[in-house]
Amino acid sequence: MSGVELGLGIIGAVAAIDVAIKACRRVAETCSTLKHAETEIYERSTRLRSNCVQMETQLKIFRQIANQLDEQGQIVQTDVFEILSQKLDYADAKLKGLIKSRSGDPDATTRYKKSLSKKERTNYAIQKDSLDKAIKEVESWQGLSFNPLWFAIMKYQSQHFDEELDRAKENNQHQGHKMIAVTIGVRNLPRDTRSAHVFLPPEKLESAKIVKIAFSSVKSVQVDNKWRILDSISDSSEDTVRELAVRLKSANPSTFGLLTCLAAVHEEKNNEFSLVFRKPDSMSEPETLRAAIMASDKTHSLSDRFRLATQLARAVSSVHTFDMVHKNIRPENIILFRDSESTLGSAFLLGFETIRREQDGTRLRGDIDWVKNLYWHPRRQGSRIQDRYIMQHDIYSLGVCLLEIGLWSSFVEYTPNQSPTRSHTYELCAESSNEFGHPELVKSRLLSLATKELPRNMGTKYAKIVESCLTCLDLGNEDFGEESELQEDGVTVAVRYIEKVLMQLSDISV
Template identity: 35%
Template sequence: MDVGSIVGLVPVCYEIGAKVQQRVVIIDACWDRTKRQVDFMVRIAPIMDHDLSRVMNNLLAELNRTLSKAIDTIETVVGKEPHGRTSLLGFGFRAKKAAWVWKKDAVDAIIVDLEHWQRRFDPSWFLLMKISSPVIDSELAKARAAERQARGQATVANNPLAVAVGLRNVLPPNLEQAKSPILPYAPMEWLDICFSDVKAGRRVSGDSRWYIIDTIEVGPLARVRDISRDVRLLAAKLSQTDPLAFGLLNCKGVIGIPRQEPAYPEPGTSPGPASPEHLGLPSPSPRSRSRSPGSRDFSHFQLVFRIPEGMEVLQSLRQLLLNPDEHISLTQKIRIARELAKAVNYVHTFAFVHKNIRPESVLCFEDPNGSRSNVFLVGFDAFRAAGAGTIMAGDMSWDRNVYRHPLRQGDDPADRYRMQHDIYSLGVCLLEVGIWQSFVEYTGGDEVPPSGSPQPQFGQSYYRFQDWLREKKRKANPSEEPTSFLDSLAFKLKDYLVELARTRLPSRMGEQYTRVVVSCLTCLDDENEDFAGVDDTVSDDLVAVHFIETVMKLLDGISV
């Protein structure tokens, strides 16, 4: 079905016809991108597994219905006169104008439907890049050869196949097949992002533009060389991201910090806050000499992220949650939830687990009129490759444990980390967004104290949990209590969050949003229907398919 053929029906000689044509061009552009992706998918269909094929078939059936509706609507608006002169519904100019007013909303709705379909389609389509097959490599090469004329920065919107090639090139877990973007060490000045795991930074000398700097410490249990390899792989993967499409900032490179240099300046020694209007870092001088990333004199590594153009004001999700929601609409909350779920999905598409999903690891951009929301997942200090081993170590930080699955809490977690643990953390964040209540509060209000960073403290949510615990204990049978205090507290916290979702969310966010949150929080429970059969024996790709089919599809289907 060629939507582009509709353009010939548009009457360019009339003002109203021009307005129709403008919208048809948008539809045509959507279809041009979609057609390239669908054609590629059809060619590799024989190697797709059953679950992914089922998802794709359902999506294509939706697309067929949407396109049929689009063509019928536009043909109704355009119409044709008996003598071949195109007009709107065959009436005079005033009638055409009336017809356009009548159909304008319908045409605009078609555009929204196509954009929504594309948003649902892309996660599954990019998941195809993880299939190990020479067929995909061959078909990608053919598709890219046909698009050599494309210019400018490749994005998912203008060149999805080029982005797919970049993604596929960095998926293998080795540095030989991925360019490792190493940047030279240089003194930096910093700009705090309130209640965030990251900072804005720029070189002391040189360009005045800024980057987001995400610092990864070399812990006492880790080998510097291993950490260096993993960080370079992560940087190589994130250098291929389209931020607006993936919810992951594009990585310029990684900097190794010598042990004699602090990761950030001492309190009070950094230059005063700089205007964040110019964002980015200069490219290293050709004469700069970068240190070997495998050297043992590095105590930290810094991931350097580009900030998308036009997003001068970025704040953490924690800072948003600590403010009243009287100026945050239901539409904005749904957009934040969709964007965050999208970011978590693409973390897994890039074949690693995040391990630190919480509001401090989320940067949000909200334009002044509230018509646009972008969410970016940062805070990669605990990441690892999805298929790699994991250090079975944790901590007793209550402000972090509230976002961890019970089996991942405490100094000695009971379970190795897997994708479902990220999904659980997402559920806690979506619960906070839904009831707009921060589970962690900070000393010093919402301004960073001059003496250093604010410290987390118990808030009202913690005391409500304590009240809930006392009530449960009063009603409980002592013989049913777990023997481990930590196990008892961790699983009781999970039960409390699930109950909070089921009782507080329906009236505020609706039944569909409630189902998403509960499904995330119970994704490892045997009775969870959305993730039924997804345990530690199944592939990560199957977990991703279930996540796309349930969490992302349900969030996208919420109408506000």
Template identity: 35%
Template sequence: MAELGLAVVGAVDICIRVANEIKTTCRRFRMYDEEIEEKAILVEAVWVRIEIQMRFLSRISELLEEELANSQLNLLRKLEGKLLQTVSQLRVQKRDGDVNDFSPKQKIMGYLSKWRWAIRDSLKELAAELEAWQNRFDPTWYLTILNSSKVLDLELRQVNAELPNDPELRLDLLNNQLNPLMNMRNLRYASKPDYKASLYFDATKLRDPRETLIMFSSARAILREQDGQTRLLIVEAVTSPNGGHGTLDISQIKTDVESLAGRLQQVDPGTFCLLHCKGLMELRDVTTRTLNGIDMLYGTPRNCALPVSLRGLLLDRSLVPSLSSIVRIAKRQVRSVSFIHTCGFVHKNIRPENILVFPSKDSSLGITFLVGFNQFRRVNQQTNLLGDPAWHRNLYRHPQRQGIHVLNRYVMQHDIYSLGVCLLEIGLWRSFVHYPLLNMNAAPVPPASFEIQISDEDFTAPHLTARLRTKDRFIELAKRDLPSRVGNVYTEIVLACLTCLDPGSRMFGNNNQEDEDGIIVGIRFIEQILARIDSISI
């Protein structure tokens, strides 16, 4: 590990040195050309965040698990290649004469008349590549919070030491959630038992709230007036982890909900694809004042309209989304699952009913967020083996977790399987669950196109026949119908999710290969699923 840590430090040093050379070159010309100045500012705006992460990574390199260190080293080398390519382009353009800070203005302007377009293009391309690299790096960066070493906490206390020297940038980053070290420190602190942030929402702030149901979702929307404007909140009740099966341990539920809410108070919705938690509200018996439930409240994108569930969109036969919109939704679902696992939780309830879609000008389908945290638990917390027979919920569960006779404790790979079913459904853009007359209170039925008979009775028996039949059907659908609709890469991603616990699976292994803190599964998910789906360009 010492050698690997030194390799990470060396790669960081090279990246920072080359980036400084690029910034020095830009400073020679930006005052003479507005477009070069604009592109240089874009590059520096992205780079300042990356450099903060690089310097911190260098300090904690020896704390990283081997698989995580290798993953980040590979990413650093890719970053190094991008920076060196830009430097080589800028150096080639300088060969016709010595242009430096002390050259006469006429000489610099003469040089720019020949090369300004090349410099602009190089910087524009670099800014885009740095942003793409940042999006790819962030998931592995946040996986670091799962490290149990107290040394990491000590290093995070030195946040200010990692800020750039520029006083204006220092002030901006100190007061800005974009500071990646502040984000990591807050997320890590939110996992501590002594987290003291105000978790409970004052119900009196909900002045004359107007509550409305969200079709085909257990979440509700609340409209409230604040400062002369209408604000939208999303609320969902946290219930017994098994839909009423088994004893309701409200004290354990409260502890877990507080832990999750603390993390969701710190998330950046744009990065995590999860809604920001505004707080919790206790639900007490009117007579006895006994705590019998908890509501979790989420903030929403500013000035947004009421959301719909993904199930509602899938059931809308008049809606024919573009391929780019489908891929955009799929990417967000992958990212949200990755960050749930990064926060140390498994979701246990990933299905279209728990994916909310808010209208957006950037997509015909809208922007999605994963909710439905009413069955979640900590990754390393023992889970019970109680299930339920409802076919429309079992459809999204791995065969090991289907029916009333659950075979295995819940692990991250079970979430990954559920994600695979959702990605298949999104890719085909047809609902696997129908409701007669689009009535959300009606008993759900399988669509005629599903080609297999399925009912609750199939999930009451202890044998695996019906359970494996659904999985085999999904794999068949993916292989047959997905390539022509969304391409081979998307298809391979879906198949990797659906087979993630198969014997011999090279991506995620089996139950016997679990890692205690989930870092190994998290890294493989990022590399084999998230990175690959992010690479899809429409």
């Protein structure tokens, strides 16, 4: 790429940032005029204004480092900022549609509503619904594209950039402060955690009530009269578990789509480690994605499925933000909690039993468990592993899970005693009982489902996302690029993932 092309890309990104900053300010100003509006409008405008102030703070920092990405990265960040501006302008228009002030009267919005006719009240309700949709679109784009891009780029800034973040934090004590503080925490994950106090006394679990979650090693546990989530960690040292706990303590559902780790536990008798996570507020009845799909209940909407898919994709991005690779993404490790937002509930990625830091070495030790192998990239399957584990291997596993969510048919079935058996619904292993010894054949069948069956269920955009995930390490892949380009460049992988997975999921309308 020539210097001229890169320069033009930088100019385009800076221009898009400036436009987005102005859009944030316009919306914040409009929201400020609604401080005397009725409670439900005031609450909406306050939430939107807070998000705009936070994003403006981030955009100002983005502007300082707009030249850090390659040509494709420049295009992606420009797209993210331009679409953000469009969504903010739409929200601003909906807000202004609700403002019916008269001669600057601060209480006019409230009095206006009280004086409406029945027809006008109906129109007012429609306007509020449109505003809710507009705010939801802004927040969705913020969570699925803007913030992931922010963390991807912030993570790879040099150490001296912390000074800039510290200044931004000091200058935004009341607004935009929280995200800057979270960013500083993610960038400065402790390098020496040996003195960190994260382990609970073993006796905490000895008398605790523990409830198994079907088809998963994840459990519910009652500690100090509060229900928590217990996730076992295998084949790890005490120092490694301590470091994982410290990293995941920085996670929270609203920003990262991951549960917050509260502590770790070491059962010395069996030399077993576990992580304890906070259960999401106002959510209950945890079950695995496997159990939900096997129930064959299709009373949910397509919107519910898309919601699960986006939550899972966001969680995978966040695991990588914390410099980790999951290594075991499959429906048994995706836990759904019942909530008021969706028939299927909200999805959280757990099953961290084999998680490790991204930079740690890989032992190249395989596993012949066919259930696990079904979700692993072909070059990571079987007893003889060919490649060290990298971020793209998680992306492949995500693709298999997204395919299963889209088809809403389980690739694995379980007997009454919870022993896994191979499903023949889509003939993944119909020809031979040894077919899982031929991983490329299984992959080709998964791709065939993604290109031929999935579009009928979820549309072509979703099917393309799944195909991109399943082929992310293929030679000549146009979405993620050549493997040689991506192997050692975490920011490139992260930006391509945002572009080809998160942004595309956010763009799907049902």
